[in-house]
Amino acid sequence: MDKFVIKGGNRLTGDIFVSGAKNAAVAIIPAVILSDEPCVLENVPKISDVSIGMKILAEMGASVELIDSTTFRIDATHLNNSAVPYEMARKMRASYYFLGACLGKFRKAMVSMPGGCPLGDRPIDMHLKAFEVLGATHSIDNGIVNVESDHLYGGHIYFEKVSVGATMNAILAAVKADGLTIIENAAREPHIVDLANFLNSMGADIMGAGTDVIKIRGVGYLRGTTYSIVPDQIEAGTYMIAAAATGGDVMVRNVIPKHLESITAKLRKIGVNIEEFDDSVRVWTDKPLVKTNVKTSPHPGFPTDMQPQIATLLTLVHGPSIITENIWDSRFAYVEELRRMGANISVDGKVAVIEGLGSLKGAPVKACDLRAGAALIIAGLAAEGVTEIEDIYHIERGYEDMDKKLRGIGADIEKRYFPGEPVAKSC
Ligand code: UD1
Numbered sequence: 226m227d228k229f230v231i232k233g234g235n236r237l238t239g240d241i242f243v244s245g246a247k248n249a250a251v252a253i254i255p256a257v258i259l260s261d262e263p264c265v266l267e268n269v270p271k272i273s274d275v276s277i278g279m280k281i282l283a284e285m286g287a288s289v290e291l292i293d294s295t296t297f298r299i300d301a302t303h304l305n306n307s308a309v310p311y312e313m314a315r316k317m318r319a320s321y322y323f324l325g326a327c328l329g330k331f332r333k334a335m336v337s338m339p340g341g342c343p344l345g346d347r348p349i350d351m352h353l354k355a356f357e358v359l360g361a362t363h364s365i366d367n368g369i370v371n372v373e374s375d376h377l378y379g380g381h382i383y384f385e386k387v388s389v390g391a392t393m394n395a396i397l398a399a400v401k402a403d404g405l406t407i408i409e410n411a412a413r414e415p416h417i418v419d420l421a422n423f424l425n426s427m428g429a430d431i432m433g434a435g436t437d438v439i440k441i442r443g444v445g446y447l448r449g450t451t452y453s454i455v456p457d458q459i460e461a462g463t464y465m466i467a468a469a470a471t472g473g474d475v476m477v478r479n480v481i482p483k484h485l486e487s488i489t490a491k492l493r494k495i496g497v498n499i500e501e502f503d504d505s506v507r508v509w510t511d512k513p514l515v516k517t518n519v520k521t522s523p524h525p526g527f528p529t530d531m532q533p534q535i536a537t538l539l540t541l542v543h544g545p546s547i548i549t550e551n552i553w554d555s556r557f558a559y560v561e562e563l564r565r566m567g568a569n570i571s572v573d574g575k576v577a578v579i580e581g582l583g584s585l586k587g588a589p590v591k592a593c594d595l596r597a598g599a600a601l602i603i604a605g606l607a608a609e610g611v612t613e614i615e616d617i618y619h620i621e622r623g624y625e626d627m628d629k630k631l632r633g634i635g636a637d638i639e640k641r642y643f644p645g646e647p648v649a650k651s652c
Pocket residue numbers: 248251319346347348349350351352353386387388389390391412529530552553554
């Protein structure tokens with residue numbers, strides 16, 4: 226069992242480079258299926274969710290060639306298989322993007338139902354309703370979602386709730402449908418814009434991505450492209466908070482500062498200094514940090530995927546802060562782990578109250594999910610003593626070489642193999 230072992234207390238200083246965005250990559254990889262020519266993807270993050278996406282493509286019959294460590298050439302033009310391998314798809318929730326991509330290309334798709342998840346109930350009803358508007362029917366048999374259509378045509382999709390996944394899937398299915406599709410109440414996250422930019426670079430006609438109304442005029446042919454994936458705003462935000470939590474001075478490079486606005490604004494409120502440059506942000510502290518309240522909401526609001534990390538920072542300041550989680554039902558599982566490290570946090574439904582005590586103590590803990598794992602790394606870096614984090618495969622789903630990158634700015638973190646049973650079982 227691999228664990229991260231962190232000796233806390235080092236002040237982080239220096240430059241850290243952010244990789245391509247996980248949540249863009251996991252949609253763009255299936256989107257290559259829609260292309261009628263080979264594509265080259267650059268700035269692809271080296272994370273396990275990407276490896277799974279590439280393996281799915283390869284098992285379906287695409288040729289996937291690694292050109293250098295972050296560049297892939299993918300030829301999916303001979304692929305004629307609309308069934309996504311069950312065992313692979315089960316491993317990654319975002320495999321639901323193969324539904325939209327295969328439906329758009331082959332007019333049918335078969336993908337295993339995305340399983341349960343530590344974040345709570347994760348339905349795909351809105352994805353399926355969007356496909357219906359475009360003329361597809363669906364059935365779910367033995368955990369397999371089947372969608373098909375004789376003829377996909379443009380339609381008017383209105384989402385009752387803002388959903389990143391449903392917006393992306395609607396775009397994927399509509400891009401080659403006949404006529405005009407309008408998506409209202411669309412999600413506006415940077416990865417939505419990135420998917421649209423990728424498809425437009427192949428000749429798609431998508432307008433309005435990044436606003437809540439997206440218009441897609443279907444096209445018959447998509448040519449090949451060379452496309453560089455946008456930097457990961459959540460990875461960047463995680464390192465910004467790690468810098469703040471250790472009283473450090475870090476230049477976070479390869480970012481789009483505009484994508485970080487809600488994170489930057491909140492950190493400034495807490496007393497963190499942030500200077501923005503064209504493609505980097507300098508983050509440092511020179512005074513005691515102060516409590517604040519955080520409410521998560523869809524972009525451009527404060528991202529739910531940064532909630533565990535900022536909560537961890539707020540355990541390190543003095544006084545009470547309130548966190549309200551508005552996206553996921555069950556995103557406080559990490560609280561139990563932070564309590565092992567001395568945090569005083571109470572949770573009632575979607576609200577957590579953090580009584581900041583100004584410090585944390587190292588302890589054996591367990592990563593319950595991807596962002597919870599990132600939060601525990603921040604906690605370990607700032608804590609007194611040694612923190613051992615198990616179940617780090619969650620972290621490796623979404624952060625490229627996190628230990629190596631953090632060592633580059635002065636962290637004492639190592640990945641070690643420990644034989645034997647888990648030490649913590651709370652989440
Ligand atoms: C994506 C991100 C995830 C992030 C989340 C919110 C990827 C791969 N994952 O997840 O990291 O936490 O956005 O920013 O990009 N919902 C429904 N029905 C649906 C779909 C969603 O009710 O058909 C609800 C969900 O239960 C949730 C809310 O809508 O309460 C938002 O979910 P959504 O934006 O779809 O999240 P994901 O795309 O799965």
